[in-house]
Amino acid sequence: MFTTRLGRLAAFCLFLASCCAANLSAAERPNIVLIFTDDHASHALSCYGSKINKTPQLDRIAREGMLFHNCFCTNSICAPSRAVILTGKHSHINGVIDNRVRFNGKQQTFPKLLQKVGYQTAMIGKWHLKSLPTGFDQYEVLIGQGPYYNPPMIRNGERVKHIGYTTDIVTDIALKFLKSRDADKPFMLMFQHKAPHRNWQPGPKHLTLYDDVTIPEPDNLLDNYDGRGTP
Template identity: 35%
Template sequence: MTGKISRRAATAAILGAAAFPSVIRRASAAPEPPNILFILADDMVFRAMGCAGNSEIETPNLDRLAREGTRFTRCHVSNPICTPSRATILTGQYGCRNGVTFFGMPIREDSPRLPRLLNEAGYHTGYTGKWHNNSRPNQHGFQHMRHVFLGGMHGYDDIPVVEHADDKPSILTGQPSTVFTDAALELLQGSLQEPYCLFVCHKAPHDPRNPPPEYEAMYPPEKITLPPNFMREPRFDPLTLHIRDELLHPRPFDPELIRRETGKYYGLISHLDSQVGRLLDHLEKSGQLERSVIVFASDNGLTLGAHGLLGKQTLYEEGVRVPLIMRGPGIPAGRVCDALVDLMDLFPTFLDFAGAPIPAEVQGHSLRPLLAGEKEEVRDSIFCHYEDYFRMVRTPSHKLVRHLKTGREELFELEADPFELQDLSGSPEHTRLRKALGERLDRWRKEIEAV
């Protein structure tokens, strides 16, 4: 699954390919459906793991998951902000279909809900951690709630949580990643019976970035290397510099400040990794590890100085590309999968593991054919959108980003230019490719976004 294709073959495939990948629908019933433990980070870029080739960050438990399972290198979100991204996991649909394209928007009543369908398949469903969608988890089908944070961001010394359908938040003292993991362990040791699907949704490493002191000390600024696409200011104004995330630090960026913030960011991730280890230890000691599918992902990424930006409200890879690791029965160990996948693909994948039918209105694709080696791809394109600012189409080899407010386009050859430093949109050699990708994006907008 790590094989590469030539640039010529990649370009030919783009020029000749259909607009959308064929839809794969499976419901492979297993004799004993596995437990599903889903761990979600918040604002974690895909490169921030040792197993992803980052030698400066310590993530031994995520590295273990990758070593014992399959790591997807090209997982994307269709919208790079928390609320819409999390809604795609719950519904298996683009935000333009489920009704959630920005903060504060409710999921449509007629959109499917993953926990409800898993309940119907005989699963016991539970939720702990950050909930950034409308209502509360139980109103979307989760049967068990414990320490649920209703909101987008908060500090790391305490956390306001709810426990039921209508109680008022109470403040719990403690580092939120620890608090949420405590809640997960309470559910696993108590009311959550097998087979279960448990969501453990963290707020780390979202700002404000204040990790436990011993974790911050792991990453002194002088040991942090800035990425090749670090810029003190953007190359051009994307018209999003007024957004809250982009105002956290003054421009032009001080490289020393970005190193310090990156160290704090890494500290939060390493602490989160330690909490993943606590869950793995429990599953191992309880005998559940080998009958459980464990999935780790993030709701979006973060630029943190890349391209002269700070936030995630961008369609550069730092905003829309996220980690995804799976470990469990039927999942190859030590595999690296380069296929294009979307976070919404978790919806049908979880149903597939459960042996449950996948509703026709689901727009995600089960990843089990990739895991089983039956398919090399389930998508030939990824489509992303952010408000009325940007639209994007990405293939295995190239990406086109369209700036809706200015008409500007950016074209990148990602294998040769993984940090997106060379815009090829003005290159005569790439005129046909740019046109083909633009037409593909137009078809998606007409057939999917406009519906």
């Protein structure tokens, strides 16, 4: 379900990574691209065994890079997981224990540390932390969860409106940053999709993608979690 644009970005990131690997010395700093997708299990990707979705560009990253088979998540909810990644701190320490809490942007984050050593930093896509991003030279983020179509966004503090499918828009903005950045400086890009978070709305080119595919319902589809604790 990943768009041609995402494939182009993945290929471009692989090219950058190969350049870094070929020329890296102790004095050089690698470029960093963090690509986020949202709210799916690992087996949604074909590199993790999906028999339904085909994700060849992501499979290539896994094949030529690294594929984790033993992974742990400190807090799997949208906002808390992002706060953990930014700060390196558990939710009860960084303050974001659920989606209702505003992230305190005054605390230390890894983008701020990278800025201090000369990195260009950018945040594009789903932020979902209520406060405005800090530690980034530029950002363009969805407001809250954001819609799948025609998303309003916040660009460096100013509200802007886009027309189109959010996945394509976010990818195009990320590509623009990669092409327009200062090539003499290292960069760190956080490139964060809303998709495939529910409620699901595919892009126009994928409206009929699974018309001829039978997707089995999981056994726990209608589970109401009776008898188990709440977060």
